Amino acid sequence: MKITILGSGSAYGVPMMFNTWGNADSTNPQSNRTRASILIEDEGKSILVDCGPDFREQINKNKVKNINAVLMTHGHYDHIAGIPELPRATKLLGHSIEVYAAEKTMAELKNSFGYLFTGQAEAEPDSKKIEWKVLPDFGQFSVCGLDFTTSLLPHHSIFSSSFRYKDFAYVTDWQELTPEAKSMLQNLKLLIVECNNGFEKAKNGHSDIDNIKKIVADVAPQRIILTHISARVDDKKLSSEFELAYDGQIIEI
């Protein structure tokens, strides 16, 4: 399995607009972070997780050739803003794309991009279908013949879907583990997990270094990589304690 980190940044990216670096290390090219998204490639299939405002640039920069399906974690802007590009993606690829979202996330998508659900966006010649699929809140589901497991985690006033595929899991936009997620995340070779707040304590629905230490104690993954890093994070200091994801990083497991 090949995992590409398309984006490793928080909602506003690093640097934020007006070239605002905050506590991030502006001298390190790896501190340049677009909005969080990954691509999982295995058994001839390409599965995108989240589709944010940097989607088009991420696809081009990483020379992505195909997308079969998109898994949505939740309905916040930094994870969904690229969704309206998908009808054009189907046209360019010449095949349909399946989009999976939990019931409440699907409702958010309909609310944000209602016209995509009417067939209007597919009226363009040669566009193929977006196939909307509702994810279970917990448990197993299949994407293009690949078996995944999902578990909803609390994230501020909403919930975010976390995903496991084989020995790999991706957990983003979360504030605490639930018993269901704890059992889903056992015996992992690789866990990529959001640490938006770094050393800062902020009640914003995201995790910090203490949550990361707790998840390590709870599920003991062989390798852990932190992502969805905000400009408030002193990433140089954080990288002395944990491995940080960077845009364009490729991991084979």
Ligand SMILES: [Zn+2]
């Ligand atoms: Zn986010």
Ligand SMILES: [Zn+2]
């Ligand atoms: Zn969020």
